[in-house]
Amino acid sequence: MAKYSRPKKEKSSTLLLVVLILLVTLSLSSLTVLVLFRARERNTSDKVNFAVEQKKYFNRKNLDYLKQIQILQQITTGDANSGVEPVKGLLDRKKAEHANKESDKSTGVVTIESFFRWAVADLGTTEKSVLIAESDETTARNNEEHQSKAFLDLSEKLDDQIAIIKGEITKIDDDVEVKIEEFSRKKVEKDEALKTIQQEKEDIEARYEKQERDIKMEIKRLEELIRQNSVRKEPVTGMLEKQGYVMNPSRSAKTAYINLGTEDNLVLGMKFRVFTEVKAGVIKWKGMVEVKKILEQHRSEVSITNQSEAFEPIVDGDLITNPFYGRKDAKIIVLVGRFEEQNFPYFGNYSLEELKRRITGFNVKIADSVTVDTSFIVKGLRREESQTDEQNTEMATLLAIPQLSIKDLLDYLEY
Numbered sequence: 001m002a003k004y005s006r007p008k009k010e011k012s013s014t015l016l017l018v019v020l021i022l023l024v025t026l027s028l029s030s031l032t033v034l035v036l037f038r039a040r041e042r043n044t045s046d047k048v049n050f051a052v053e054q055k056k057y058f059n060r061k062n063l064d065y066l067k068q069i070q071i072l073q074q075i076t077t078g079d080a081n082s083g084v085e086p087v088k089g090l091l092d093r094k095k096a097e098h099a100n101k102e103s104d105k106s107t108g109v110v111t112i113e114s115f116f117r118w119a120v121a122d123l124g125t126t127e128k129s130v131l132i133a134e135s136d137e138t139t140a141r142n143n144e145e146h147q148s149k150a151f152l153d154l155s156e157k158l159d160d161q162i163a164i165i166k167g168e169i170t171k172i173d174d175d176v177e178v179k180i181e182e183f184s185r186k187k188v189e190k191d192e193a194l195k196t197i198q199q200e201k202e203d204i205e206a207r208y209e210k211q212e213r214d215i216k217m218e219i220k221r222l223e224e225l226i227r228q229n230s231v232r233k234e235p236v237t238g239m240l241e242k243q244g245y246v247m248n249p250s251r252s253a254k255t256a257y258i259n260l261g262t263e264d265n266l267v268l269g270m271k272f273r274v275f276t277e278v279k280a281g282v283i284k285w286k287g288m289v290e291v292k293k294i295l296e297q298h299r300s301e302v303s304i305t306n307q308s309e310a311f312e313p314i315v316d317g318d319l320i321t322n323p324f325y326g327r328k329d330a331k332i333i334v335l336v337g338r339f340e341e342q343n344f345p346y347f348g349n350y351s352l353e354e355l356k357r358r359i360t361g362f363n364v365k366i367a368d369s370v371t372v373d374t375s376f377i378v379k380g381l382r383r384e385e386s387q388t389d390e391q392n393t394e395m396a397t398l399l400a401i402p403q404l405s406i407k408d409l410l411d412y413l414e415y
Contacts, residue, residue, distance in 0.1 A: 243321050243327060244264075245258065246258060246274060246314055246319075248316065249304065249314045256289060256314065257301055258291075265325075265326060265327055266291060266294055266300060268291055268294065270322060270325060270362055272288070272289050272290075272322045273288055273411070286308050286312060286313075287304060287306045287308050288305045288306040323402075323409065324409075331375040333364060333366055333375055334366070334369065334377045334396075335356075335366060335377070336377050339352045339406065358413045370396050370399070374401050377392060378405075378406055379403055379405050381406060
């Protein structure tokens with residue numbers, strides 16, 4: 001049985017087809033490489049990823065090229081097992097058949113040799129591309145590290161600036177809080193001051209209205225007094241008040257008690273004249289007592305300093321009086337006339353200042369002019385009166401205010 005042998009023309013066509021496929025594959029690979037290289041214009045992170053992927057791709061292509069070169073070598077040198085005619089013999093035969101033609105341009109017989117040269121050159125280019133990709137990767141990584149370091153430095157600076165700004169904001173907040181508290185405090189103080197002023201204004205208005213009413217009432221009262229005293233122009237010279245009474249007198253011990261005490265505006269050393277009413281409008285003087293001890297609310301011990309008649313001693317129930325004494329309110333008096341020392345032959349060497357001191361010592365107020373509140377006036381021994389004294393005397397007469405002589409008061413003032 002004869003062995004089947006593939007025609008030589010069919011083998012040549014197959015070889016050319018293989019070569020064309022390889023050329024197309026290499027062209028596509030080159031085109032792919034070109035596209036990948038043009039994609040390097042992306043940002044740093046994309047370039048790094050691209051370079052890594054490109055390197056992997058070129059490694060794979062190198063393996064493919066090596067495999068294809070091995071196949072071509074087998075085809076060129078021939079392979080007894082494959083039954084393929086060696087390429088060299090094929091080329092020699094082709095040269096003999098097409099001797100009159102330009103082999104490089106018309107037949108493409110030398111295309112495989114050119115392909116080898118191109119493949120080697122392309123492999124070098126690929127290796128250069130790989131090196132460039134690795135360099136780009138290194139550069140990208142360096143740039144990334146540089147940018148990362150710059151970012152960290154900038155971040156630290158920003159953190160420092162933010163900390164400074166936060167500190168300033170905190171300080172401003174604290175200052176604002178302090179100013180708000182100070183403003184609130186001043187506002188409260190201002191409101192309180194306004195309330196106080198408003199209250200004082202209302203109080204002043206109320207006092208003014210009351211004083212106005214009181215003055216009107218006082219004017220009416222004075223008009224009535226003037227009307228009553230229009231007929232009688234004589235001064236009131238008498239003054240007698242029943243201010244208390246004597247209790248448990250001891251004739252031998254010359255002591256007694258009175259019904260005035262701590263709640264009765266009593267003063268130690270104050271003297272009272274003792275009297276009794278014989279009948280209506282008729283009194284009898286019995287002596288003098290002086291306060292020695294203030295014991296209780298309405299009880300004090302007194303000494304009997306003077307007794308008018310031995311056969312009419314001071315007894316329980318005898319009345320006491322002192323024109324300077326005010327049980328509830330202090331007396332108000334006005335001094336009229338002159339009060340030199342030589343005018344008091346029975347009063348000792350007291351000056352006018354000493355006289356005033358003794359009077360005020362009994363809780364008595366000395367005023368300069370006569371008013372409706374004046375309790376009485378004290379007239380000096382000498383008649384050399386000033387214009388003010390004349391006005392005070394006339395006003396006391398008009399208002400029916402008692403006018404007492406200093407002679408009638410010395411017994412209450414002496415020690």
